[in-house]
Amino acid sequence: MDIRLYRDKLAQLQFGNKALVIVVLGLVVALIANGLFTRQVIVHVAPVEVSRPYELSGTGASPDYYRQIALSLVALLADVTPESVDVSHAAFRRYLAPAAYGPVAEGLAADAQYIKQYQIARVFWPEQVEQQGDRVTFIGREHRMMGHNKVAEEERAYTLRLRVRDWQVQVVELAVASADEYRRARLAAR
Structure with a gap:
């Protein structure tokens, strides 16, 4: 070589x-x-309808934000049909805090089964809002229909307790009751 x-x-x-x-x-x-x-990318979840100015940070929010975002989330629970219940409840479950996921998801599954089994459409019109910090309660009329027939109309209360963690809105607690049950429980707590 x-x-x-x-x-x-x-x-x-x-x-x-x-x-x-x-x-x-x-x-x-x-x-x-x-x-x-x-740069850190922050995804801000805005309420469906912004009716008042609000403040939001990575760890908390103003009462106006809690009220407006809760109204958007209640619609996912209360305004459903047999065709839309799975999609609406799946969208709501994305907001559940890990600690609340099990019990609330179980209740949502039972609600979806009931709505599909009896072919019920449900609509809720909030008439009153009560708020204590991060806990927002909507009291209003709920109508249930089977086909074109109204089968029930009652005053209902939807209570959501919310928190913000790392800019993410989470539902920590959900309670649904008749308005009378809600008022009795509120009086007993005082």
Whole structure:
């Protein structure tokens, strides 16, 4: 073998190794710079209808925000048909806090089964709002229909307790009762 040919190939390999090391170092520096200079993306969940100004932070919100977002969430529970109940309840479950997920999801599944089994459409019109911090209660008329026939109309209370964690709205507690039961429980708690 010719010694000059051997030296030339060795020099080419050394140059290739140096070029490869420079490229790898450049990529490492680019990854570090990307990690240092990326911005945090915040997804803000806005209420369906913004009727009043509100404040929101990564760990809390103003009472106006809780009231407006709760109204948007109650619609997912209370305004359902046999065709829409699964989609509406699935959308609501995305807002459940991990600790509340089991019991509330179980209740939603039973509600969906009842609505589909008896082909019931349900509509809720809130008439009154009561709020104590992060707990919002809507009291109003709920109508239930089978086909075109109204089978029930009653005054209902939907209570949601909300919190904001890392800019994410979570439902911590859900209670649905007749308005009379809600008022009795409220008087007993005083």
